[in-house]
Structure formats: C-alpha cells, structure tokens
Amino acid sequence: MRDVFLFLAGFLACSVEMVEALTIVLAVGVTRGWRSTIVGVGVATLALAVVIAALGPALTAIPIDALRAVVGGLLLIFGLQWLRKAILRAGGAKARHDEERIYNEEVVAARAARSEVHAGLDWYSFTVAFKGVFLEGLEVAFIVVTFGSNQHNVGLAALSAVSALVVVLAVGLVVHAPLSRVPENTMKFAVGAMLTTFGIFWGGEGAGVAWPGNDAAIPAVLAFVVGLALALVVVVRRQHASVAGGAGGAGGAGPPRAVAR
Amino acid sequence: MRGFLRFWYDFIVGDDWTIALGVVLALGVTALLVHGGMTSVWWLLPLAVAIGLSWSVLRAAKQRP
Numbered sequence: 001m002r003d004v005f006l007f008l009a010g011f012l013a014c015s016v017e018m019v020e021a022l023t024i025v026l027a028v029g030v031t032r033g034w035r036s037t038i039v040g041v042g043v044a045t046l047a048l049a050v051v052i053a054a055l056g057p058a059l060t061a062i063p064i065d066a067l068r069a070v071v072g073g074l075l076l077i078f079g080l081q082w083l084r085k086a087i088l089r090a091g092g093a094k095a096r097h098d099e100e101r102i103y104n105e106e107v108v109a110a111r112a113a114r115s116e117v118h119a120g121l122d123w124y125s126f127t128v129a130f131k132g133v134f135l136e137g138l139e140v141a142f143i144v145v146t147f148g149s150n151q152h153n154v155g156l157a158a159l160s161a162v163s164a165l166v167v168v169l170a171v172g173l174v175v176h177a178p179l180s181r182v183p184e185n186t187m188k189f190a191v192g193a194m195l196t197t198f199g200i201f202w203g204g205e206g207a208g209v210a211w212p213g214n215d216a217a218i219p220a221v222l223a224f225v226v227g228l229a230l231a232l233v234v235v236v237r238r239q240h241a242s243v244a245g246g247a248g249g250a251g252g253a254g255p256p257r258a259v260a261r
Numbered sequence: 262m263r264g265f266l267r268f269w270y271d272f273i274v275g276d277d278w279t280i281a282l283g284v285v286l287a288l289g290v291t292a293l294l295v296h297g298g299m300t301s302v303w304w305l306l307p308l309a310v311a312i313g314l315s316w317s318v319l320r321a322a323k324q325r326p
Contacts, residue, residue: 069288074273076284080310081275084318093322139272200306203288208295209303221307228311236322 002215005222006151009194010160013143016187017136018168020102024132026172027106028125036122040129047130048137052145065206071146072203078143079195083229086189091236143195150202193229197222277321283313 029037088094106128144161148154200221204211211217274281287309294302 069292073284073288076288076306076310077273077275077281080280080284080314080317081277084277084280084314084321087314087318088321091322196310199284200310203284204291204303204306207288207292208300209291209306210300211303217303224307225310228314232315232318236318239319239322 002151002218003153003156005194005198005218006147006153006156007160007163009191009198010144010147010157011164012187012191012194014140014161014164015168016191017140018165019187021132021136022168022172023102024106025129027102028128028132031107032122032125036125037129039121040126041133043126044130044133044137047134048141051138052141065208067206068150068202069206071150072199072201072206074146074199075143075195076199076203078139079192079197079199081192082188083192083196083225086185086192087229087232087236089185090189090233092240093236147198189229193222193225196225200225277317280313280317283309287313 025037025041085094140161144157145154148157151157197218201211201218213220287306291302291305294305
C-alpha cells in the first residue's frame with residue numbers, strides 16, 4: 001500500500017515540476033537555439049544529482065522517529081501550501097497557473113535579450129535553462145529523497161521520478177510548445193493531497209502516535225484530506241461568486257468541476 | 262546571502278507562514294501528549310490540518326475577491 005502511494009506521490013510531484021521546467025526550456029530553446037539550452041539543462045541535471053547524492057546518506061543517518069517527525073512536518077507544510085494554491089485556483093480566487101502565458105512571456109523575454117556568446121555558449125539560454133531545471137528539480141529532489149529515505153526505498157522513489165520525466169518529455173515532444181493541455185492544477189491538487197496525507201501520517205508516527213489499523217489508516221487520511229479540500233473549493237467558489245456579484249451565486253454552488261480544468 | 266535565505270524561506274515556508282507555524286505547533290503538542298501517555302491522539306493532526314487549511318484558504322479568498 002505504502003509503495004503504491006510512494007510511487008504515485010513521487011510521479012505526480014515530479015510531473016508538475018517537470019512541466020514547469022519544460023515550459024521554460026522549450027521557450028528558450030525554440031527562440032534562441034538548442035545547443036546552449038541543452039548544455040544548461042545538462043549542467044542543472046548534474047548539479048541536482050550532486051544535491052541528491054549529498055542529501056540521501058545524510059538523511060539515512062538520522063534516527064527513524066526523528067526523521068519521520070521532521071520529514072512529516074516538512075511534507076505537511078509543502079502539501080498544505082500546494083493544496084492551498086490548488087483550492088484557491090479551483091475556487092476562482094487565484095489565477096490559474098497558465099503555462100501558455102508563461103511560455104509566451106519567456107519567448108518575448110528571450111527574443112528581447114541581447115546575445116552574449118562566450119566559449120561558444122549563449123549565456124542567456126544557458127542561464128535560463130539552468131535556473132528553470134535546477135530550481136524546479138530541487139523541490140522534486142527533496143521530496144523524492146525524503147520519501148525514499150523514510151520508506152527505505154529510495155530506488156522506488158527515484159523510479160517514480162524517472163517515470164514522470166519520461167512521460168513529461170514524451171508529452172513535451174508531442175505538443176512541442178505550450179504545455180497548457182496538461183491539467184496542472186489537477187495534478188497540483190492531487191500532489192498536495194498526497195503530500196499532506198503522508199505528512200499527517202509520518203508526522204504522527206514520528207511524534208509517537210499509534211494510528212488505528214497502522215498502514216490501513218493512510219487511505220482514510222487521504223479520503224479525509226481530499227474531502228476537506230473539495231469542500232473548501234465549494235466554499236471558496238461560493239464566496240468568490242457572491243463577492244463578484246455573480247447573480248445570486250450562480251455557478252458557484254455546483255461541484256468543484258474547476259479542479260478538473 | 263539575503264537572496265539565498267529568501268530562496269530557502271520561499272522554498273520551505275511558502276506563501277503563508279502561519280501554515281508552517283501551525284504544523285510545528287501541532288506536531289509539538291502531539292509529541293508532548295504522546296510522551297505524557299496519550300498515544301491515541303491520532304486525531305489531533307488531521308483536526309489541526311482541517312482548522313489551519315480552512316483558516317488560511319478562507320482568509321486568502323477574502324483578500325482576493
């Protein structure tokens with residue numbers, strides 16, 4: 001049971017971040033050329049590998065209960081932040097993360113930037129690609145390493161990340177431009193719910209709590225978190241509709257279909 | 262240095278610092294109760310999440326009509 005959740009959480013978290021990174025890389029690559037962009041992606045990937053290699057052994061040296069409490073707390077904070085944004089977006093109180101708009105903005109910025117070529121590299125392309133891949137990847141690396149160490153299954157966590165990378169790259173090759181077809185808010189909603197669930201479960205275990213049914217409590221916690229989040233989407237949509245003067249709340253009282261974009 | 266600290270603050274704490282504070286408090290209270298002999302306080306973290314997330318979301322929704 002835990003392995004399935006571990007794989008799904010890692011896969012979804014990695015997918016979301018990869019979509020964001022790929023949007024930036026595609027915009028720069030298409031606009032300014034691929035050579036320097038790909039070098040930037042490669043260097044960022046190597047830097048990420050170094051971070052993962054340094055973090056992994058350090059985490060496994062910490063006593064398991066302390067690790068679970070710390071990791072559970074961090075996952076809970078991450079998960080709640082993701083879930084909060086996804087709820088606000090689905091409820092209409094926050095602008096959706098628009099990959100098409102981001103892509104167009106990156107294209108305009110890339111075209112406007114001066115070309116600085118040193119050592120055969122266009123440093124604008126290199127820097128933007130490096131930053132995009134490294135920063136988005138860092139969050140995924142952190143989640144994968146903490147998930148993997150906590151479950152003593154870094155291999156499965158890494159496999160979930162690699163699977164997501166393959167899927168997102170395949171989608172990126174097919175759509176080859178804005179990744180707006182990928183339902184990012186839905187994925188963020190799902191990832192937020194899973195991170196929050198693991199955060200509650202591991203945080204509780206780390207603090208010494210005895211969960212009823214042990215691992216069997218995980219689906220129940222997940223159902224609780226999803227139910228709470230969907231209820232909040234409905235409340236936010238109603239609140240948003242009434243504040244916007246939406247003709248007696250029309251359109252705000254239905255099921256949270258906005259989650260599914 | 263300032264940018265480095267800012268990056269880690271944004272990375273870990275995010276948009277709403279009260280969520281991070283609430284999580285630390287909820288875990289701390291849970292650990293204290295468990296070490297005081299109450300190992301069946303499994304409901305405390307889900308309850309804290311429900312209260313904290315609802316408060317944060319509804320507050321943010323009011324600020325962005």
